[in-house]
Amino acid sequence: MSAVLQVDAxxxxxxxxxxxxxxxxxLHVGEVHAVIGTNxxxxxxxxxxxxxxxxxxxxxxxxxxxxxTRRPQFRRARAGIGxxxxxxxxxxxxxxxxxxxxxxxxxxxxxxxxxxxxxxCAASLExxxxxxxxxxxxxxADRIAGTLxxxxxxxxxxxxxxxxxxxxxxxxxxxxGMGAEETERMLALLAGLKASHAILLxxxxxxxxxxxxxRITVMVNGTVIASGDPAAIRANAEVRSAYLGEGH
Numbered sequence: 001m002s003a004v005l006q007v008d009a010x011x012x013x014x015x016x017x018x019x020x021x022x023x024x025x026x027l028h029v030g031e032v033h034a035v036i037g038t039n040x041x042x043x044x045x046x047x048x049x050x051x052x053x054x055x056x057x058x059x060x061x062x063x064x065x066x067x068x069t070r071r072p073q074f075r076r077a078r079a080g081i082g083x084x085x086x087x088x089x090x091x092x093x094x095x096x097x098x099x100x101x102x103x104x105x106x107x108x109x110x111x112x113x114x115x116x117x118x119x120x121c122a123a124s125l126e127x128x129x130x131x132x133x134x135x136x137x138x139x140x141a142d143r144i145a146g147t148l149x150x151x152x153x154x155x156x157x158x159x160x161x162x163x164x165x166x167x168x169x170x171x172x173x174x175x176x177g178m179g180a181e182e183t184e185r186m187l188a189l190l191a192g193l194k195a196s197h198a199i200l201l202x203x204x205x206x207x208x209x210x211x212x213x214x215r216i217t218v219m220v221n222g223t224v225i226a227s228g229d230p231a232a233i234r235a236n237a238e239v240r241s242a243y244l245g246e247g248h
Contacts, residue, residue: 002065003026003027003028004027004064004167004198005026005027005050005061005062005063005081005168005198006026006027006060006061006062007024007027007050007059007061008024008059008060008061008062009022009023009059010022010023010024010046010049010058010059010060011056011057011059012045013057018222019042019222020042020049021042021221021222021223022059022223023042023059023217023222024059024224025200025217025227027168027198027199029194029195029197029198030195030198031199031214032190032194032212032213032215033199033214033216033217034201034202034209034213034215034216034217035200035201035202035216035217035218035219036202036203036204036206036209036216036217036218036219036243037218037219037243038243040221041219041220042219042223043172043202043219044086044172044202045222046202046219047083047170047172047200047202049061050081050083051073051076051077051081051083052068052073052075052077052081055070056069063076063079064167077106077164080165080166080168081166081167081168082161082162082164082166082168082170083161083169083170083171083172084157084158084160084169084170084171084172084174085157086173086176088150088153088157089157090145090146090157090160091145092144092145093144093145093146094144095143095144095145096137096140096142096143096144096148096156096159097125097128097132097141099145099156099160100127100128100131100132100156100159100160101121101124101127102160103128103131103163103164104125104131104164104165124163127163127165128163129141130162130163131161131162134159134162134192134193135155135156135158135159135162135189136155136189137155140152149182150177150178151179151181151183151185151186154174154175154176154182154186155185155186155189157174158171158174158186158189158193166197167198168197168199169193169197169198169199169200170200171190171199171201172202173202173204174186174190174201174203175187175203175208176204183205183208187211190212194214201213209230210234214229215227215228215229216228216230216233218242218243225239225242226238
């Protein structure tokens with residue numbers, strides 16, 4: 001099966017610093033592809049290049065076979081790439097539903113409807129409600145987002161991504177700060193989403209990564225040192241030495 005998102009030798013330089021060095025990977029529907037590495041390995045820089053927040057200094061990024069390397073972020077989002085961030089980026093004073101509706105509204109430009117209230121857009125509301133149902137948040141749709149638990153806020157961020165109806169999800173540490181019960185809910189959510197999405201997961205919780213990932217890419221100092229299924233990564237001596245430690 002061809003990759004939804006194909007990344008070939010992407011590189012990002014900041015002056016003389018090479019933050020990401022010729023990284024290649026492929027994201028497929030039905031797989032969670034985890035990218036792991038120590039702080040400063042280049043993981044978030046990689047996600048920023050894939051989402052369009054940073055331009056690539058070299059290399060190629062293709063979505064469904066179409067070169068999007070030079071496309072700006074908003075065009076990539078509308079083409080089907082959604083992402084979450086390390087830090088919570090919800091609108092805390094708005095309702096859960098309104099957070100998702102705003103995301104859905106941003107995905108489709110409707111300049112010809114300037115006379116219509118945005119909150120009355122049926123398509124945006126439908127996409128928002130579908131996203132909340134998919135993430136198990138439909139029961140709290142009317143809650144003020146800022147009153148949710150930390151784990152529910154992270155679920156809401158995923159729902160906001162889903163409201164744009166993406167095919168690719170770029171998730172930057174979605175489990176950060178979660179307790180055991182919240183982690184279990186998020187892992188169950190990701191397991192359900194991968195059937196219809198290609199998912200790239202950046203995460204430091206190694207137990208969770210090895211439970212959920214179908215493929216793992218390991219980065220050190222901006223360079224990929226290994227990529228394969230979880231069993232192959234566990235058995236890789238270079239990975240154990242550079243990152244996992246002998247206990248894994």
